[in-house]
Amino acid sequence: MRTVRVNAASKSYDVLIGKNAAKVLGDEAKKVCPGAIKALIVSETNVAPLYLDLVKAELEGAGFEVIDYVFGAGEQNKGINEIAGMWNKMAEAGFTRTDFVVGLGGGVTTDMAGFAAATFLRGIKVIQLPTSLLAMVDASVGGKTGIDIPMGKNQVGAFWQPSLVVEDISFLKTLPDEVFTEGMGEVTKHAFIMDLDLLEKLEKAAGDIRSDEDLLEEIVYMNVxxxxxxxxxxxxDNGxxxxxxxxxxVGHVIERDSGFTKPHGICVAKGMGIVMDACVRAGTLAADDAxxxxxxxxxxKLPITDDITPxxxxxxxMNDKKKRGDTLSVILVNKxxxxxxxxxxKEEFLKFLSI
Incomplete structure (x- = not known):
């Protein structure tokens, strides 16, 4: 078992990474949620049939009263109606501020479980148990929670750090190939923006990090x-x-314009490719690096372009949450x-994309 300590300003917590890591959930939950009696497991219809009973048994074995809330899988359900359902479930079960939520699923689930926890009784603890590659390397770590509205992705949310993240690499065995590929959008992003060792490891693996479970665990650990x-x-998110x-x-616009039918990681990859091309045309990124x-x-197996117009x-x-006043923070990799x-x-961004 590997451990990464996250030292955020508001809270410090551990991310536990390893094969069969879910088996420590009950004992670890007792440590980080002292005084808790009840737990709400939030999951979705693809993941719950695979892992809900296992996770429930781990928590019940540690003495917790466990209830669950299972919503329909998909980004299209990442909205206020499902959050209200979670609130009502906890209220009906008599949850107090010492109780906690467990997010069991991919990025949609961890975002929603975190937001439900952040807002119920003005904040209760959340433990994240990600089951997708994307959620393990990105969504479950760092405390960003939220839901979508018609105008954009994650436009409503809160910064609410988890009390614990448990990343069971064994869960990735059941992940469909296309969902695993989506997660590689975030993995490659980390390599491009900050981690040359990760970049070289991914290149050496020649497109296959999944068949070697030890390598996969190492890649997840590096990303976390x-x-x-x-x-x-x-x-x-201020610097x-x-x-x-x-x-x-760029990726969020592609994702929103698809009605959230295009996967997040795929849209991120397209966004990176589009920005790379713009940087090359602007003369700030070497063509060889691009x-x-x-x-x-x-x-x-990630795409590098899209037919969306500048x-x-x-x-x-312009509706992106990264906008500050009349300017947008555009992230570039020129090296x-x-x-x-x-x-x-707005005018400068259009010119940048249209060169």
């Missing part, structure tokens, strides 16, 4: 360590943490392993 270092420096949004400004990054995306990107980005934040007006 990268994310933890950023969150420890900038919890609330360095914004660099984790590489590819996201080709190296694109080659890695292709190696892991005008559509800019209009959509592999080093991301930078570029403030652009």
């Amino acid at each position: 360590s990268d994310k933890a270092s950023v969150v420890g420096e900038d919890e609330n 360095r943490r914004q660099t984790l949004n590489y590819g996201h400004t 080709e190296r990054m694109k080659a890695l995306l292709k190696l892991y 005008e559509a990107i800019v209009e959509g980005a 592999i392993g080093n991301a930078e934040i570029k403030k652009m007006t």
